[in-house]
Amino acid sequence: MKRHITPWLLSGLALASSAVWAGKAHEHGVVKLDVAVEGNKLTIVMAAPLDNLLGFERAPRTDAERKAAADVLARLRSPDKGAPLFGADAGAGCTLGKAEVVAPVLEPGAKADAKDGHADLDATYEFACASPAQLSTLNLGLFEAYQRIKRIEVQVVGPKGQAKTTLRRPASSVKLVR
């Protein structure tokens, strides 16, 4: 029997990702990833406390902090430059289309700090894959790139259903197909 991803599942995923941390204290050291495979599209939505990536969660105050913040944004906006942060199977031929990184407190001219002293970075990546049938594993370079990340909570939604998994160092790969 052929199974599909039902629309409510996808919209539920989108809702869950955008509301992951809304109104709740986040947990330092934990990154949340929603990974979806649909047709030839691989979508990754990441929500991370800024502390994990930068060591602080407010607008940068010194030149060194401004440089660190700019480096984090540049790295995450080009996740496939250098060691890939998100590496799908080579045979799947995935190329990065959209990379959207949102971290309001790091924007130039951002108003001081978030009210509760915490701030997140949210990122959305869309890859187009020439041979999506070859997708089986996603390798994450996040632990390597960011020492403060302790745990990555992953939810995968694909043609065969959904699965949740938690990665702890040194694990770095997520199964896309069971």
Ligand SMILES: [Zn+2]
């Ligand atoms: Zn925080």
